[in-house]
Amino acid sequence: MPYKRILVKLSGEALQAPDGYWLEAQTLAALAGDIARASEAGFQIALVIGGGNIIRGARMSAAGWIDRATADSMGMLATVMNSLALETALNAAGVPARTMSAVSMPTICETYARQPALHHLDKGQVVVLAGGTGNPFFTTDTSAVLRAAELRCDAVLKATQVDGVYSADPKRDPNAKRYERLTHDEAIAADLKVMDTAAFALAREQRLPIVVGSVHAPSSVAAILEGSAPATVVAP
Ligand code: UDP
Numbered sequence: 001m002p003y004k005r006i007l008v009k010l011s012g013e014a015l016q017a018p019d020g021y022w023l024e025a026q027t028l029a030a031l032a033g034d035i036a037r038a039s040e041a042g043f044q045i046a047l048v049i050g051g052g053n054i055i056r057g058a059r060m061s062a063a064g065w066i067d068r069a070t071a072d073s074m075g076m077l078a079t080v081m082n083s084l085a086l087e088t089a090l091n092a093a094g095v096p097a098r099t100m101s102a103v104s105m106p107t108i109c110e111t112y113a114r115q116p117a118l119h120h121l122d123k124g125q126v127v128v129l130a131g132g133t134g135n136p137f138f139t140t141d142t143s144a145v146l147r148a149a150e151l152r153c154d155a156v157l158k159a160t161q162v163d164g165v166y167s168a169d170p171k172r173d174p175n176a177k178r179y180e181r182l183t184h185d186e187a188i189a190a191d192l193k194v195m196d197t198a199a200f201a202l203a204r205e206q207r208l209p210i211v212v213g214s215v216h217a218p219s220s221v222a223a224i225l226e227g228s229a230p231a232t233v234v235a236p
Contacts, residue, residue: 010159012079032090049083051078097128099130102131146202
């Protein structure tokens with residue numbers, strides 16, 4: 001298997017209810033069950049979940065009443081709420097999980113530090129990395145790549161709505177083709193919306209593969225990592 005330790009990046013929207021409420025318990029349990037199966041299959045998993053189902057700092061500050069740094073702080077707090085929800089659902093699915101936050105809040109969860117995080121991963125625990133990078137003006141895509149590099153992950157699995165990167169929107173264009181492989185340079189040149197450019201640039205520098213796939217079907221995390229479900233691999 002090419003991957004042993006993997007960082008799974010989920011968008012906050014992955015938890016959202018169809019009516020727009022920020023979290024749906026059923027959706028959360030399905031996602032956690034899928035990640036638990038991948039962990040039981042032997043993958044070491046670190047998770048980053050965004051906060052876009054609650055707050056996106058850039059969008060909030062664009063309204064003009066709040067500055068970007070404050071709105072981003074609120075966004076980082078949103079990722080902590082999502083992370084605690086995932087941690088709870090993972091534990092309920094039978095996989096030990098712990099949240100580590102880049103923003104120190106010791107009465108709520110562990111503060112992120114690299115060595116303890118590596119130790120938890122080695123023990124087979126799922127580590128949920130909350131609070132983004134801990135700094136405004138970044139996104140959780142960038143924090144996913146940063147943590148993956150720090151924690152010596154073999155790849156980032158970026159979960160999206162569709163099962164890879166397509167030449168056009170597959171929902172609108174029946175001739176859209178899914179790429180099997182792209183280089184980081186190609187992904188950056190094409191200005192793909194799958195991840196922001198800062199995240200791709202860091203991945204390129206670190207020669208870190210980004211696997212883009214959909215985690216809507218049951219057991220899809222393990223299937224993508226084992227190569228039995230479709231995905232696009234962005235690699236050197
Ligand atoms: N954020 C931040 N610094 C970080 C990561 C996130 O300030 O290192 C803030 C930012 O406002 C962002 C929000 O947290 O919009 C939620 O994260 P993101 O937009 O990446 O969530 P996703 O789109 O993945 O749900």
